[in-house]
Amino acid sequence: MNAAVYALIANSCMAALFVVTYGVVAITYSRQRAAVWFMVSYLLGFLTPICELLFRFTDYRLLFAVLGYAAFLGAITVMSVGIQAFAGHRLCRRPAALLWAGGMTLRMSLLGGTRNSLPYEMLFQLPFALGSILVLLSIRRIAQKGPIRTLLMVVFGIIGAHFLAKPFMAASLGAGHSAQYYATSYYAVVSQVSTGVLLVAAGLFLMLLVIQKALDDTIRDAESDPLTGLANRRGLARAGPALLAEAKRDGHGLYAMVLDLDHFKRVNDMFGHAMGDRVLVAFADLLRTVAARDVLAVRLGGEEFALLVPDAFGPAERSDNRASHLAGDIRALLRRFDRQGLPPLTVSGGIVRHAPGETLDDLIARADQLAYRAKRAGRDHILHEPMPVAVEPSHDWHDESEPGRRVATG
Known part of the structure; x- marks a missing residue:
């Protein structure tokens, strides 16, 4: 196995850990139902490297290539909806749904396109960059101020810039003229490792924000009169x-x-x-x-x-x-x-x-x-x-x- 395979396995394990962690939070803290959205987001993120691995080791390459793309784009768009729920705002699912549908339409139009070219790679990464911007805009609506929210915004800003930089990385490192060649390229290693590190950082900061809110809610409950809602x-x-x-x-x-x-x-x-x-x-x-x-x-x-x-x-x-x-x-x-x-x-x-x-x-x-x-x-x-x-x-x-x-x- 090459280094890209190890990176995919590591990414899938980290995504699985976040799935379990957010699931436990959603069950343990009744007010943290937004954690269910985050669990689904990382579940879709978990499916992405799995599809990448199946792409390499089965003959259904086209199927798993499309499913992997759909899962990853779904993970980002679901994350934006989850952050809206976490912020306590009315859920606005339409932008996320339109972005996912538009991204998948664009992905299908790229089938058979010229890989390893800057226009192709730019169009390939564009929905992910737009999804990151959508998440960033959702984070700004969180009323919970502080360094953790700021760091989360910074991370998703870097993630969006990272997707925009990927086409140039592919052009300089060489992503290959076919999906089979990409799987063994040095660009694949860099792409998987960098994306994995950034999404792990996002998951950790988001988890800290969820835990902080859970603690704040617990303190507020302890310091509030249950009948009137005033301070006790x-x-x-x-x-x-x-x-x-x-x-x-x-x-x-x-x-x-x-x-x-x-x-x-x-x-x-x-x-x-x-x-x-x-x-x-x-x-x-x-x-x-x-x-x-x-x-x-x-x-x-x-x-x-x-x-x-x-x-x-x-x-x-x-x-x-x-x-x-x-x-x-x-x-x-x-x-x-x-x-x-x-x-x-x-x-x-x-x-x-x-x-x-x-x-x-x-x-x-x-x-x-x-x-x-x-x-x-x-x-x-x-x-x-x-x-x-x-x-x-x-x-x-x-x-x-x-x-x-x-x-x-x-």
Whole structure:
């Protein structure tokens, strides 16, 4: 056996390893269904060297030459669809299907063409180069930033350039005037080894990206409340110190707002726990609606929630700040709960600004104490330290005979 045969065997073994690995990932991590696409891609890649080997050792050379080409082009186009699935975008299969069909049409038109000529080799490699560009464009849509994604893009950029360079390699090294001669040429060795190395690198970087996303999903699940999707106490413990450190570094304000839904137990008692869950989810959605991307919304437990609100412009000595405006927005939106088929609801809470030297736990505890004071003062309050300001009251749903309470917000 010549060196090209050994290279084909090595490529088929590496492709088989990726097939098994991506299959295990797809089975183990239920959210990593995109790994199925990658498994299929490398399965097709595995068939390519197998067809090359069968081409050499059987009499069905034309059949296996066409099948090998179809499998390899299919591997690249399936990879582009798999990366779309991995990125969480709607699958757009048409470009991949059109590229595969066009590539196979071109391949069939080249049967009987003049091999070892630059036009022939350029047309032969063109679908693979276009497929690599399609994969590269799909990778750019992955929201998961970082060096691994960048390296994967670089690898597929090199792969695309590699396919465009192959015709010149064939012309300089000599690919032979027939498929039989190509099988024993030095160009075949260089082609198989270089392609194999690049595709192994792509598979490894893609695997790292898949594993990284699986770990990120696991961490996100551990740090998220399963009912509302907001951060839980563990998420607060991880993300909160970063907000605190950023506020200290930039000299900005950081406010903690603790909110407690009033008489939530009565919601469960009067309407059932299913309605109680709906209320919690609706309130969490409300918080997501009013909170910008830099605001951390947390479900502390039960009907208690918290917001960490950075404020680069709000003066420390005034209660007219970003957190207070959010409190007003929250109360205004709560008045619309009945339009969603939910019980009318009020909220009590406290807003405090981070003090120098104060820990995150101390900050949350101060806001919680202020929320407790609001509860004891008759509920339907959001108090602000150090300068509470009265605003228009709202009416509690559970007892319409009670007069409207004064609600202090910042």
